[in-house]
Amino acid sequence: xxxxxxxxxxxxxxxxxxxxxEAPLSQAEAAKLAGVLSALADPVRLRLxxxxxxxxxxxxxxxxxxxxxxxxxxxxxxTVLAEAGLIVGEKRGRWMWWRVEPDRLAxxxxxxxx
Amino acid sequence: xxxxxxxxxxxxxxxxxxxxxEAPLSQAEAAKLAGVLSALADPVRLRLxxxxxxxxxxxxxxxxxxxxxxxxxxxxxxTVLAEAGLIVGEKRGRWMWWRVEPDRLAxxxxxxxx
DNA sequence: TCCACGTATTGACCACTGTCGATTCAGCAG
DNA sequence: CTGCTGAATCGACAGTGGTCAATACGTGGA
Numbered sequence: 001x002x003x004x005x006x007x008x009x010x011x012x013x014x015x016x017x018x019x020x021x022e023a024p025l026s027q028a029e030a031a032k033l034a035g036v037l038s039a040l041a042d043p044v045r046l047r048l049x050x051x052x053x054x055x056x057x058x059x060x061x062x063x064x065x066x067x068x069x070x071x072x073x074x075x076x077x078x079t080v081l082a083e084a085g086l087i088v089g090e091k092r093g094r095w096m097w098w099r100v101e102p103d104r105l106a107x108x109x110x111x112x113x114x
Numbered sequence: 115x116x117x118x119x120x121x122x123x124x125x126x127x128x129x130x131x132x133x134x135x136e137a138p139l140s141q142a143e144a145a146k147l148a149g150v151l152s153a154l155a156d157p158v159r160l161r162l163x164x165x166x167x168x169x170x171x172x173x174x175x176x177x178x179x180x181x182x183x184x185x186x187x188x189x190x191x192x193t194v195l196a197e198a199g200l201i202v203g204e205k206r207g208r209w210m211w212w213r214v215e216p217d218r219l220a221x222x223x224x225x226x227x228x
Numbered sequence: 229t230c231c232a233c234g235t236a237t238t239g240a241c242c243a244c245t246g247t248c249g250a251t252t253c254a255g256c257a258g
Numbered sequence: 259c260t261g262c263t264g265a266a267t268c269g270a271c272a273g274t275g276g277t278c279a280a281t282a283c284g285t286g287g288a
Contacts, residue, residue: 022167024164037151050144
């Protein structure tokens with residue numbers, strides 16, 4: 001868990017100074033944005049995210065069935081989304097509870113010209 | 115070029131009925147959204163997109179230098195972005211001119227809860 | 229017609245990633 | 259302490275994707 005908790009999202013708030021359509025991105029900005037978008041660019045993770053958002057807080061064990069994926073696979077995807085800062089997890093007892101980080105999604109939209 | 119022109123973006127306008135954070139996505143919606151996001155989830159393509167957006171219209175030959183990529187690689191990335199509907203190309207003489215499709219980016223933002 | 233130039237395609241290589249079975253770790257109940 | 263349960267990690271596999279050299283295609287000029 002120490003490792004999982006050490007999952008810091010590098011929450012530098014905004015993902016790039018300006019939006020993609022306003023000015024050419026630097027390599028560093030492009031790499032950072034691409035990293036977060038890669039976390040979103042997977043159908044399983046998109047559905048996982050929408051499942052968590054639908055109920056404000058979801059236990060890992062309640063994700064295996066709707067996603068039709070094994071427990072290690074679900075754990076992998078939650079880790080990826082958490083590293084991207086899109087969800088945050090809290091361990092209560094034996095269960096891991098996840099909730100979305102709306103600010104992060106908003107930052108992505110802003111980077112995309114929102 | 116016929117092949118390149120045949121690159122249809124499956125422009126079904128909106129990418130999913132509702133935004134990711136409003137309701138659980140169906141597998142089909144998730145797959146479609148993930149496909150478009152995959153096109154964006156690459157630092158080279160993000161920089162390519164921003165370069166095109168910065169000048170409203172750009173020739174392929176003017177992308178190799180700023181991206182520091184070979185001509186086949188640039189061609190590959192423009193094809194991927196075009197298939198995702200994010201840019202559109204027009205061949206004039208020997209040159210291929212690209213411009214962004216702002217509506218497509220807006221659709222992505224909407225799908226992300228914009 | 230032939231040549232030069234810009235672009236697209238092919239083929240190959242390597243790195244990365246999604247997936248799962250097996251295992252290990254952590255917290256709770258008895 | 260022991261056993262049970264939920265989650266994270268490991269190891270391995272298959273599939274995908276970015277890259278470039280080489281080649282093919284198409285257009286315009288000489």
